[in-house]
Amino acid sequence: MKLSELLDRADAATRETWDAIVGPVTIVDSRSQLLLAYVSVAMEHQQAIVLLARKHLYGSALALVRCVYEILYRAAWTYSCAKPHEVTRIWEGRFDFPKMGDMVAAIDATSDTNFFRRFKALSWCDQNDFTHTGRLQIHSRFTGTSLNPATRMR
DSSP states (O other): OOHHHHHHHHHHHHHHHHHHHOSOOOOOSHHHHHHHHHHHHHHHHHHHHHHHHHTTOHHHHHHHHHHHHHHHHHHHHHHHTOOHHHHHHHHTTOOOOOOHHHHHHHHHHHHTOOHHHHHHHHHHHHHHHHHTTOHHHHHTTEETTEEOGGGSOO
16 A cells, blocks of 8 residues: 555545544533543644654654653543542643553553553653664664655755
8 A cells, every 4th residue: 555545544534533532521520621631632643743754754753652641641541540539630731640651551450451562661761762863863864875855845
């Protein structure tokens, strides 16, 4: 499947998701409001990733991938681990989340799986590399000794 087809599918899925969640909502508690906010930010990042990829700005698109997963980790931790007073502090911006490794271990402990720890172990180094302009970002700029023209604005 071509990249353009994958991006079209991502756009369609994003539109369907927005259509399902945007509009009047019933906020049950501060936890549900926070989770909806997390989903909204993740969806916005997803749209930005697709837009950047369509403009051939792959490095910037990939740099946002880690942001989406950080939202996923925070949302899952907030849903499954946070105590009510911690949810309030998160909403108020007065909470320091656990370190990422501790957070994913706590999430997995609530479901008796290793899904989040395994996923983080498999992807975290590459996500950091793209987000913090590491080897993968730098090397992707060149073909041999020539700067790759795909990285220029079109």
